[in-house]
Amino acid sequence: MGKLLFIPIPEASPSNERTYAIWSALDQRYDVIGIRRKAYFGKLTEKASTFYYTLIFAFLVYSLRVLVLGIRQRKDLVAIVCEDVWYGFLGILLSRITRRPVVCDVRENLYRTYQIDRHSPLMLAIWLALEKLTWYCCSLITTGSDFHKRAYSSQGIDTSKVLTIPLSVDLNLVSDDAIEKATACKELGLDPRKRRLLCVGDRRYFPNWEVAVWINQELAPALSDLSDSIEIIFGSGGQQPPNVARNVKFVGNVRHFSTLSSAADIGIVPNWTVNGVLTRLLDFLGSGKPVVVTKQAARWVPGLLDGVNVLICQDQEDFKKKTISALQNPEMWDHLGQNARRLIEQNYNWNRVKQSFYRALEDVVCDTQLKLKREHCS
Numbered sequence: 001m002g003k004l005l006f007i008p009i010p011e012a013s014p015s016n017e018r019t020y021a022i023w024s025a026l027d028q029r030y031d032v033i034g035i036r037r038k039a040y041f042g043k044l045t046e047k048a049s050t051f052y053y054t055l056i057f058a059f060l061v062y063s064l065r066v067l068v069l070g071i072r073q074r075k076d077l078v079a080i081v082c083e084d085v086w087y088g089f090l091g092i093l094l095s096r097i098t099r100r101p102v103v104c105d106v107r108e109n110l111y112r113t114y115q116i117d118r119h120s121p122l123m124l125a126i127w128l129a130l131e132k133l134t135w136y137c138c139s140l141i142t143t144g145s146d147f148h149k150r151a152y153s154s155q156g157i158d159t160s161k162v163l164t165i166p167l168s169v170d171l172n173l174v175s176d177d178a179i180e181k182a183t184a185c186k187e188l189g190l191d192p193r194k195r196r197l198l199c200v201g202d203r204r205y206f207p208n209w210e211v212a213v214w215i216n217q218e219l220a221p222a223l224s225d226l227s228d229s230i231e232i233i234f235g236s237g238g239q240q241p242p243n244v245a246r247n248v249k250f251v252g253n254v255r256h257f258s259t260l261s262s263a264a265d266i267g268i269v270p271n272w273t274v275n276g277v278l279t280r281l282l283d284f285l286g287s288g289k290p291v292v293v294t295k296q297a298a299r300w301v302p303g304l305l306d307g308v309n310v311l312i313c314q315d316q317e318d319f320k321k322k323t324i325s326a327l328q329n330p331e332m333w334d335h336l337g338q339n340a341r342r343l344i345e346q347n348y349n350w351n352r353v354k355q356s357f358y359r360a361l362e363d364v365v366c367d368t369q370l371k372l373k374r375e376h377c378s
Helices: 018-027 037-047 055-072 084-098 110-116 121-137 146-154 181-188 206-226 257-263 279-287 316-328 330-347 350-377
Strands: 003-007 031-033 077-083 102-107 140-143 162-164 195-199 230-235 248-252 266-269 291-294 311-313
Touching: 003 018, 003 055, 003 084, 018 031, 018 077, 018 102, 018 350, 055 084, 077 084, 077 350, 084 102, 084 121, 102 121, 102 350, 140 146, 140 350, 146 162, 181 257, 195 206, 195 257, 195 316, 206 230, 206 248, 206 316, 230 257, 257 279, 266 279, 266 316, 279 291, 279 330, 291 316, 311 316, 316 330
Parallel strands: 003 031, 003 077, 077 102, 102 140, 140 162, 195 230, 195 266, 230 248, 266 291, 291 311
Antiparallel strands: none
């Protein structure tokens, strides 16, 4: 099938994080080449003793290395696939040099996202210009939801080059059928006799930090009053809030999500600032666990129904009440979990969704090759 340049190669462990999922899918069809951004940036920051080694400098050096790689491999290269707008510009530059198609996965429409976050008119104008430039120069733009595709249309952008590839779940990565709760708890150093809530999210991202603080200061005390046999575990990296409650455990980054989900009984998603589909929510649903979620996060996943496949909360007090209700009524767990898993299998199954990405990429590659042949013949 030829070589495909992916910018940047992800460092993550196997997961449903979008960049990793797309890279992994393409690696099954193509000879994927690229450079691991995180590892290279880490080497630079380890040496950083002056302002010279800034993030901007690291990005420029990384970009230069990718450009050299792409130019050297241009004869065997069939396409370039990039993550987000900034890497998209790097891919666009390489596309102009190598005359190969470039596909940019933007996940979300940044102009619309920052409009929701109420950024300044100047910043919004800059983001709109960047969105239009990306659309004009790329062969194809993929995004994670129809909401963001409609946002392109509202900006006067022709969506014939915009394809929705829904954020989806590789069910093999979230199924906990093969892992006993006792085994998972032993691996994580937890008491298997306790009932347990699970929350995940990198706390270096401020909305997730807010979630961790709220859990520690509000939800944990409410559950402590209910029972001593209930605890909350929080996966992923980042700082811990001060004065961590006795019934809250921060377990850090765990390689396999299924280990975390097997150790827990209920997934919770108390995120109030949400601008797109949350991978963690889909992971919880795919694992077959009952899930308590905010209305802000639930609205991004069509098909979620309160009391049918999730418990949807209107505000923070409602979140506490429904979490406590779920803990007190384990007979609802199987009903919610099975319906949630069924929704993922039918509508958000990555093994099905990725076929659309394959077809779109193959069409782009074929169109470019035909165009180059016509130019050569003429």
